[in-house]
Amino acid sequence: MALSFELSPAASNPSKFGPRLGQLTYKNAISLPTPNLIAPTSRGVVPHLSRDNLLRTRSLSWVHVPFESFLECRPPILTLGTPMHEVLGFKRDRHIVSMSLRDLGDTREMPPNTGKFVTAWCVRGVKKVTPEDWKQHVAKAEPDVVYALVDSQPVTSQKRLMKSVERTAEWLVHLLKPTAEPHKIPTILLQMPGNQSIPARSAFARTLIEPLHPTEIDSLKPLELSCLNDAVGGYVVDGPTELIRASLDLLSVTKPRIAHSSSLTSDAANQIRGPHDMLKLIRDVGIDIFGAEWAVKLAQWGVALDFEFPAPAAASSDTYSGLPPKARGNGKQDLGHNLYDVVYRTDFAPLVNSQSTVQCPCIACTPIGRAPETIIRHSVVDSEPETSGNHLSHTRAYIHHLLHTHEMSAHSLLVSHNLEIISAFLSGVRHVLSTPDFENEVERFFEYYDSGYTSSSEVQAVVEKVAEVVEAVVAEAEGVTAGGFEVGVETGGTTPPVTAAVRDVGIGIALYDEARACWAEVERLRGKGSLKREKQVEDTETTKSE
Template sequence: MSDIPFTPPPYSQKRTTKSLERSAAWLVDILRPSDNGVHEGEEHVAQPNVIVHMAGGASIPARKAFAETLAEALYAKEAELLKPLKHLNDGILGYVFDLVPLRLSLKTENTISDVVGDDDLDQGNTTRPIRAQIADFIPLLKASLAPLPESKVRLVNSTSCPHEVLQFIRDIGVDLFDAHWAQRAADIGVALDFKFPFGEESLDTLQQAHGKRDIGHNLYDTRYALDFSRLASCFLDGASATDLATACPCAACSPSAPTSHISHSLLDSFAKVEGSRILPPYTRAYLHHLLHTHEMSSHTLLVMHNITVLDAFFAGIRSVLSQENGKERFVTEVARFEKEYDEKLTVFDQARVLWAEVERARGKGRLAREKAKQNETTLGTAVELE
């Protein structure tokens, strides 16, 4: 980890300099070889297993300076201490970028007036469009990576949508991403429904946002109360697919019957189980019901589904890049994905509103709140009649 200030940005030049110096000093301490298993006259060869958080905040010169620290030759005490390493970068497996503090810094620099909470930062939910945020990120990440070799692993944490993922791969060459945003989507009742490369079979009349398709379904919405289709239109379910490779294999879309029977009494102790088989999928209407009744299984099913959709998304990216003209086709497919899918994440904004309303109805005082809401509705109706 890097020395990242916990005070609100912007930061002074002195504070930024101290942050870079501390981060480099901690890295030296981490890479310092242990005496365990090293005999006299032998050299300890460190195995690169450290992924370094690239310090520097929203300052391009600071990011460049920290990256150059990793690449420059060791000397004096540090050279002797880390021997046989010639550079700090020799003991590093890769580089990691956390977008949460970057979003906060860039938001302050762009003088956005609205208040952004932790959940907003997780999802990239600021007043700046996703495309504008990525345009701010790109030069910062490039400044950190320019002095360093391309062979090292590049990891980005806290992306907010597939559009960001695709642009970081295309413009920066990022290798790894976390899946936090897909799990947060499940928390607010969104079932992901997108694929890469885009296919015409993903058309869904309920999946539209300002002329573009949503990347998922807000299952808190009452429109899904009687929607008995599978969670994702982009994939078949296990029960209806002739080839399981075209189906979503998650336990929500392709649930399977158990291979063994658990006896609950002597009456069913002789029941026979014929073997595992794929059952019909859980439907959007069923998940809508579970969400509104606060069943924990709703989020479990959504997380399994969303992570599976994300896994298929990355498999599609690898498939495109592995082709002979992979880079050119990847650029084309990214442009097509951006054209087809809503990058404003409208479905996420709508889901947060409905999720908050349902959460508010839970627990102590629920009946009183519902009665107050009913009275407000009744009073509003009376005023209109007058």
Template sequence: MLHFTLLNAAPGLAPRLGRLSYPGRKTLLTPLYLGNTSRGAVPHISQDNYQKHTRLNGVYVPLEDFIERYLEKTPPVFQIESQTSKLRRFVSLPQDSLLVLGARRQPPLPCPAANTNSQISISTSVGYRALSSEYYAAAANVLRPDIVVGLADIPYGKESVSSKRKDKMSDRTTAWMKDLVLKRSQLEKSDAPSYNIFAPILPIDKELQSWYLDHLVENMADQIGGVAIYDSQLLEDLPAELRKLPRLSFDNPASPQDLLRQIRLGIDLFTVPFLAAATDAGIALDFTFPAPSTSESRQQTPRQSLGIDMWGTEHAISVTPLTPTCKCYACTKHHRAYIQHLLSAKEMLGWVLIQLHNHAIMDAFFAGVRHSIETGTFEDDVAAFEAFYEPRLPEKTGQGPRVRGYQYTSGENAKPNKKNPKAFRSLKPLNAFHGQQPNAKPIVKDNIDDDALAGLADLENRSPEDELESPQLKDDKS
């Protein structure tokens, strides 16, 4: 199972070094980041290039990427044959890479329907759906990743949340964690490989989730292998019994400075959404940690940009690499003029090369962070980095690749006079299993097989008149 060792004694909120190991997987030295995937693949990077030209040792995969309407009752990801992990084989991930499964993408797209007592609202390739805790726990047993992030009741997209709603967040998340632990216990009784559970820590004050935190400490401390943090500023409220566990951040950073702020508070693992966003915008990241040393005259010049906008016409005749000191495939094999030409011609290879480069920059960034913490110069290096670089990434100026469906809201498509007819009928919430009654009891049923993950039963009997824009949730809404 998962083993995490702290390599430096870091009391309180402080940057820390760690070693995370899992049998059969590469050892991860933290702080580090995981590859953020779309349908199981890092955007713009094929699985062969993942192994040849990146140093990624783990990825984060959201379940909502694989929930879809299909002619069969069971989604394809559950149908593939595998003795170890169906998900790993389905996405063709190397055996030595850590596989982390969660419910939502990072960053998640806010959904119009609210969460209920038994399910959360998700955004899939065929529209908004409802994912039940029962379905999620059963899916984890069948897919068998290395780590499963527990369901968290978080109302994405709301600017303010009432105290009553925060109480529901705590109660629901507690119940859903019980479901996941109970379902995993059934897997552990068999010879099938099990998985580790990362418990979500809600983005609300400690007092409002104290009952949930007490439950984690008293009843689940030996059942969880790590914590998922949704607001890094609340790390101080983390119970002492959970502080030695690895911390995976879902407090989405917008820049390297945000990453440094969270590392300063003691975060170990990250998903980095701005990395792929920069690639889509045609921006080649260009920063190092620690920042280059500066002279007094140099300090009077404007701060340096965090990236290079490759849509700029000045790159059309430049035969220099994206970053002269970078040793990635893009920088050693190609120059700026070629990459700028690819973007202008809308050739996907342009974004592939930028993505490979951006991951190499991020690898070097975290390697520099770990060395800085080890040598005790982290605070000074952070101050120098913030003084040397702009606080934000450059703005997008060119047209990116084709936008994937989950990258924009459905506001335009929801207008009354839509030009195109609806392509799919509304589907039932994902809480119906083979031989089970949905919402019959709040606990997880004891028996389930691979074919039980349909969740889409009786679709063939639904008529076009049943079409609706969003899932119909029958439970208590808020």
């Protein structure tokens, strides 16, 4: 296989599901120490990152492309004869590019799959993709790594559950069979089906390791396989710990284990929401590669991550470094900063506290200036400054301003920053895994950083903010005049009744829910009816002055 994986026996837990260190190598050209991350893409682009900024983001060595976003064109753009590396602008010597049919972070409800096709979502609605279609798309797009088709939709009966297991195995066999036009099969990663059923997950694992019948072996030549598991380069898992263990218990420990996160939707069960969940999966399952969908979503909501592993010995009190992440009622710090909040309006500190051991190389914390000879100067106003020095980091106040003025560069800076922070976090994890202190450091991290609500009053405070935004948006959609309030802005207003429906839309982490409420309100204020709202505010102020 082009993708190889080697565990470090000295630093890995001897048990099947303990934490482990490894090295993932692609064609001896790209090497990733594990645990590490996969960057998500939308239509082949890492959200908010232009190609030059993508190349400057050092943490991006593996990017994942959902093929479904290209299905609105016939034929899809990635199948027109040019390898997807060249079409999408990725470097073969820097980026491993994987491809799946569905977006693994998309939790929307879809029409059911059948034995003949899998449903996928694109901008023109639902498309049906047959196993043969997928095989041809893979051959023409030429990804480095491909995810085999999986029937992983929610099921309501035992019969349907077993069908999903059988279909996934059949689709894997179809992908492996030779074609009239020989092509090189990329490394195959397999999503493990079975949903919430431990017996179904175990049954699928047994299917992979069962010896193939001689006729099946002949049908798969020139591949030399004794069982289907020989053709699998790694396992993609989801769900709680006990379900993941059921999927992996019978399978090889020498293949990489991958877990993608959802895009922080409230209806995603057992999703990876942050570093706490990542540490649990490293400790309890031995996950090697993590999807970074949640970090990209937080950047969209204006959150700049600011945490490290191992956790600091004590909370920082350095006022020069700017405001530390907010401390919750339990004394634990947030994982970052909600830069939509007005407290950052005059905070001219970098995104990471100066006392942090993290040296963030992102485009926000370590901006790179242009060479003097590349700058076009039109007048003396544009003359070169008398003194030159290192380019200072972009400040929290600056990005706060960009967010409230709807500048796209704000999200570019935050995506790059959040990905680098996760990369530094996993680098710290790898360092601690080489010592006997991993368990203690994990517990200390859990005690230092907040992972969710701890009191009903804290829940109520955040839910009220979300309720204001939700009810205002609904009221305006129905043509009702909304109250004059702004979440995260300095004006105030009355709080509408808090309903159970509003309570359900929360992610479960105060920082995330507050940031999402602020983001939604800023988006609402610039949307349809913004001029009418501004006029109402002006009329109110005029009335008060009279």
